[in-house]
Structure formats: C-alpha cells, structure tokens
Amino acid sequence: MSHRRVAVTGIGVRSPIGSTPEEVWDNAVNGRSGIGRIACFDPSDFTSQIAGEVKDFDPAALFGAADARKCDRFAQFARAAALDAWRNSGLESFGPVPERVGVIVGSGVGGIGTFQEQMKTAMERGPRRISPFFVPMMISNMACGHVAIDLNARGLNYCTVTACASGGHAMAAALDAIRLGRADVVLAGGSEAPITFMALGGFCSLKALSTGFNDRPTQACRPFDRDRDGFVIAEGGAVLVLEAMEHARARGAEILAELVGAGMTSDAFHITAPAEGGEGSRRAMLEAMKDGGINPEEVDYINAHGTSTQLNDISETIAVIEALGADNARKVMVSSTKSVHGHMLGAAGSMEAALTCLALKHGVVPPTVNHENPGEGCVLDYVPGAAREVPVKVALSNSLGFGGHNVTLAFRKYTGD
C-alpha cells in the first residue's frame, strides 16, 4: 500500500538536559548529565533520592501567572515544547489551515502533582475546598487541549496513555493520521511531571528505581552496565511537528528526518515485567522495519529504551539480536540517552525520537554514559562514553511501557529524495 510520506519539521523540548533542541543535543552528545539530588521537595525518606528535573522553568513568564496557576506542570511542559516546535517548524509564520492541524500528546499519569495537592487540601479542609480546576488540571488529555487552544489547532486531538510508551504511541498515531489523510500536520509528543511524593514513592515501592547512587547522581543511570540498579525518574516534555511530506516541501520547510514506519505490539505477559527474551519488543522492531520498508542490515543506530533496570536491558538486548539477526546486531550502534536525561516516562518516547532525528541530521550517535563494564548478556555496541561521528541513514527508537506496551519508530535521514 502506498501512502503519504511523513516529515519531521520541528522539535520542541523541556528536559533535564536543556530547553532547546541545540542545548539538548549538545548535552546528549557530550554526555553531560541532567540528573541530580531531588530539589523540589525533601527526598530523604525515599530509597531513591535523585531525578532529572527541569531547571529554571517559569510557566508564568510563558503563559501569565493566572493561566500558569490553572495548569499542571505536565501540561505546561507540553505547551512550552509545542510552542517551540511550532515556531521551530516555521508553521507559526506560515499559518496552516487550522482544521488540518492535529495534536497528539501522551502522558503516563497526567497531573499527579495536582491530585496529590488537592487530596491533601480535601483531607485537611473538606470536600468543599477541592478546586474547580482540580479535574481539568489533573486529566491526562489536558496537555493536548491546551496546545490546541494555544496554537488554534482545530483538527484531530487526543492523548495516548501507555505509561513509558505514551510518547512513542503518540508519534505512531500521528504517522497513521497523516498517512490516512486525517491531518496534514500533527504536533506529536509526550509530557510528564512525576517528581512528586506519590509517584516517587510508588516507583520506589515497585523496586524500579536506582537506590545505590544517591551520593553520585550522575552515575546512577548506567544502561546495560554490570552495576545498573534501576531507572532514574525524570520529567519534561518533547513535541515534534510531523507533517505530510508534500505539505512540508510545498512550503519549503527544513526537513529534519523522515518518519517511515512504526511497530506496536503487546507482551500479553505481565503488568510490569517485560516478556521473556524481549519477545514483544522484538516484534515491535520487526513491524517497524516492515512498515518502513527497511532491511535489518540497513539499521545503523537504535536509540534503546535502555532504562538501566536489570530486566529491561537484558531483554531489550536479546530483542535487538533476534530482530536484526546476530550479524547485523553485532554491527548496529545502540545507545540509551536516558543515561543523561533519566527516564521521562510518558515523554521518553518523543524525547528520544527527537534525539534520534538529530542523530540522523548531524551524522553523530550520542553515547551511553556510565556504561563501563557490560552486564551479563549485554553484548551489543552501546556506544559507551563518547559520541561517534558516523553517517547514520536509518535509525530505530524503542519505547516500552508498563502494561506490556511496545512501540518502535523507524526514521530515515532525509536526503531530498
């Protein structure tokens, strides 16, 4: 089946390693970590006390104090990222048909900070003191709602909620929407603001977070390393402008990369553990390559989900070997940029998609930092320590979420063809 091609024409980010594509790229390539001791509340009672926080974020300066007060931090990240992506793509000055512009921004949990605060108010002062803004601030789809209002984007608009795969699913959904002709432009991405008492505590209880590096935060996220001991929670938002290729070309847009395919599968196995041998992730990669017309030997780079948990890193490694075949897997570069920005949960998929596009554009593969001694069975080329300047024509980006959700996005370098 032939369908419309989809270009990436804009990127906006709010992340622990920067708030512009340039800053994020510079820090990722140079392995500068955005992970530190949690500053937004006292984490002393938690087993994991570190996170990737977004520094110097001032929504009041962007949207006004009264507006900022009525919008949860997760949605503010999405709004700021979307606005930047919109401007970055040149669409703000071009002025596309509003009814042909969609927004799909995912989030794992939405406004959990708002929920926590309002629950406390309600318990202390009674139900009559629950804010009328509680529900609209908390619900996960409100990031999309706000972005639509901010940009007058009047086309399709919804939210994907698949835990740590939410951002990946948003990108895949946007690809489908443009291919099917439901929209010409979709702002797609994810956002999350989980550095809260309840979310941190919940992930600590799941034994999912790193606990052994509280005194050395920048070393805590060590994907595929022998001493990895869990993921590092992080916050932020990343939104990409996906656009029908002919629409982008007609207006002379700069095309950063081409999104050529997506694969989506379910483990149907366990609520939090990945399927044995990364079976679901393997099929997602295979589906994405098939969808994008990519042969396994063409894949130069995989931006791994690479959370730095024992289970993820070994199962994802096996999945790569089985999806690409042993010979191709030996040659492919696999890195996890979570090693510097942490796990942005619902924003991870789009943050990493953005970095994957930048890798294609610049011909540089960002490294996995803290990968010092390969973990047992971790036998791939994880691009340890230093970035690699090398032509990258085809890249995959994996996102895997609690619930057994697997998404792989397939990108090609745009060469003008």
Next chain:
Amino acid sequence: MSLENRVTEIIVNKLGVKAEEVTPEAHFVTDLGADSLDQVELMMDFEDAFDLKISDEEASKLQTVGAVIGFLESKGISV
C-alpha cells in the same frame, strides 16, 4: 485595610489583573477575564478570607466587584 482593599487584593491574586482594574463596576467575566471556574474559586477565597458560607444561589448573583462588597457588608463583614 478596608473591605474594598481586601477584596481587591484577593481578586488581583486570583485573576492576575491590575488593582486599578478592580473597580466596583467591574464585571468578573466581561471586565476581569474570569470564567465560571475562576468564579467558583473566587467564592472559595472570599469564604476563607471572611469566614462565611456563600450559597450557590448567592454566588450566582455576585457578578461584579461591587456586588461582592455589598454582599459582604450585608453579612456584617468588616476588616
């Protein structure tokens, strides 16, 4: 501080408007940019600040700054 000043301060904090915009004639929706949700929160703030209960029926009539001040005075509120 007068009752007017206290009411003005609450409205300024909540709606992010300038104090000089908060005149007795100012309408919350058409002049001060509030929506129905902002108005619900404002009533909560007035209840907290002046330690009284405002029923939904009473609240529905409080569409201007002057109406709020008049209502508070009628309840014997002073600061």
